[in-house]
Every structure is written in C-alpha cells, then in structure tokens.
Amino acid sequence: MAAAESACTPSGSAREAWVSSGELNLRVVEWGPPQAPAIVMLHGLRSYAYTWEPVALPLLHEWRIVALDQRGRGRSDWDPNGNYYADAYVRDLEAVVDHLSLRRFVLLGHSMGGINALIYASRHADRLAGLVVEEAGPGASASSSGSERINRELRETPPSFANWHEAAEFWRKVRPDISAAALQSRVTHSLKLDHDGRLTWCHDAAGIAKARLTATPDQQIDLWPHVEALKMPTLLVRGARSDYLSSATANEMYRRNPLIRLVEVPAATHYVHDDNLTDFNGVLQRFLTEIRNLDGRISLP
Numbered sequence: 052m053a054a055a056e057s058a059c060t061p062s063g064s065a066r067e068a069w070v071s072s073g074e075l076n077l078r079v080v081e082w083g084p085p086q087a088p089a090i091v092m093l094h095g096l097r098s099y100a101y102t103w104e105p106v107a108l109p110l111l112h113e114w115r116i117v118a119l120d121q122r123g124r125g126r127s128d129w130d131p132n133g134n135y136y137a138d139a140y141v142r143d144l145e146a147v148v149d150h151l152s153l154r155r156f157v158l159l160g161h162s163m164g165g166i167n168a169l170i171y172a173s174r175h176a177d178r179l180a181g182l183v184v185e186e187a188g189p190g191a192s193a194s195s196s197g198s199e200r201i202n203r204e205l206r207e208t209p210p211s212f213a214n215w216h217e218a219a220e221f222w223r224k225v226r227p228d229i230s231a232a233a234l235q236s237r238v239t240h241s242l243k244l245d246h247d248g249r250l251t252w253c254h255d256a257a258g259i260a261k262a263r264l265t266a267t268p269d270q271q272i273d274l275w276p277h278v279e280a281l282k283m284p285t286l287l288v289r290g291a292r293s294d295y296l297s298s299a300t301a302n303e304m305y306r307r308n309p310l311i312r313l314v315e316v317p318a319a320t321h322y323v324h325d326d327n328l329t330d331f332n333g334v335l336q337r338f339l340t341e342i343r344n345l346d347g348r349i350s351l352p
Contacts, residue, residue, distance in 0.1 A: 093164025123255035135262035197295025233325035290319035
C-alpha cells in the first residue's frame, strides 16, 4: 500500500462546509449538484464522512450527497465532555439539516450512524422521503458477538503507529474482508501525523472508547419503539456474514414494520459497503430510483 499523502483532508471532487451544533463545529462533505434531491449519510463508530465517497460518486448525476463527520471524528470537533451518545448525535444531525435547509431528503446510516438515523427518522417522519439502515438494529450494539468484537478492538487499538504500512496492517487485521480501495481510504482518512512523526487517530479514540465501554443502561437506546414508529419506505441492509446484526433481529424488524424491506448482501460482513461495494451500490441505487418515483416532493428539478 502506498503511503497516504494527507489525513483527515478533503478529496478533489468534494465540497466542504462547517456547521455549529452547540459549542462544536462539525465538518460536512458534499458531492453532486446543490439543487438536486439530497441524501444525508452517517458513518459508523470509528469512521468518517469520506467513507461514503465510493457510494456517492455513482449518484452525482441525480443526487446531492451530504456526509457528516459526526462529533469526534474526521475533522469535526472532539467533545470535551465525552458526550458520544445517541441523543447528542441526533441533535447534531438536526443542526446540519436545519443549517442546510433540507426539507425533504433520504437518510442513510451505517452501524452507529444507522442507530442515529433510526432515532432521527422516528422523530422527523415529515422530513424523510426514505431511510436506509446498513447493519443496525435493536440489541446489536449491546449483545451481539459483533459488539463484543468491537469492544475488544477498542480496548486493544494502539494509540499510534510508526508508519503507514504498520497502520494499514492494523486495519487489515481487524477488517480482513475489506477491499483494497476501502483499506486505502480508511488509512488515509482516519490517521494523521503528530509532531513526533508518528501516526495518530483523527477521531477521539480514547473518548469514543470510554463512552462505548462505560455506557450505563440509561445511555443505551431501546430501538424497537423507533423501528415500529417508522413511517417512510425503509431499506434495511444486512451483510450476509455479519456478526453484528443477526438474521433473526433483521427479520423481526421486517416483521414488525411493513415499510421495511430487508436485503442481505453476499460476501459482506458488518462493513457492507467496504466489503462488497458493487452489490451495496446496486441495492441502494434501485431503492433510490423507487423513492424518486414514489415521492413527488423529492422529484428532480
């Protein structure tokens, strides 16, 4: 793997903006025409806005893609109080939607971002033409083998690396199914050089790990009421080899709400769009075409 040229930094085809949420400044990355219908994309626990770039690029002729560096990630501010819990993330999303004056849009979230998307969607049905949830569902973040794996990774993740090769080897070890392109993206956008010449994390690794590993029961969200409250067409995407969102939970979500469509993507783990981008993009693009046809308020200009 070639050395990354920069870290936490913009990509050539993207636009960047900043949105205030309380005392934090959050980075928003956009692709596509500003006047086109919008899709807002939320990344997972240790990810970043640019994870969505390969998902966004095929959509540019018809959609405006808005990706958020959620608090403590990418170039967004770290929370000095370590408030990395769902209600704070949802407030941030509300601030972004209001700042950009998004009146009707599609919302997509992966893992932690999927949890935040489900909560937002249950509270703001009037804003959403459609919802896409990639690998998130009730109980998955607290009691699955995938959640145990993630907690173990958080405890064992080194604070820094000597070089780009060492960093790439770390990500390859914890994401053995990741594609080469997704691995390059993850190394480039999740790490930065410190003053000693070592590579450190762009995200607040210590604060995020502490919030996750020490969460109390009242800081954990029961997602079933949010699933049942959804009032918009919803695509639930599960990786066929996922250790996080079980087939039983995904099917129960589908059973409880008739607006949910469940699709399993082959050759993918919990990190579906990193493992099998081609099939993920195909599933997403078919759903978006249906949304445009169904929802007159999101028709193209």
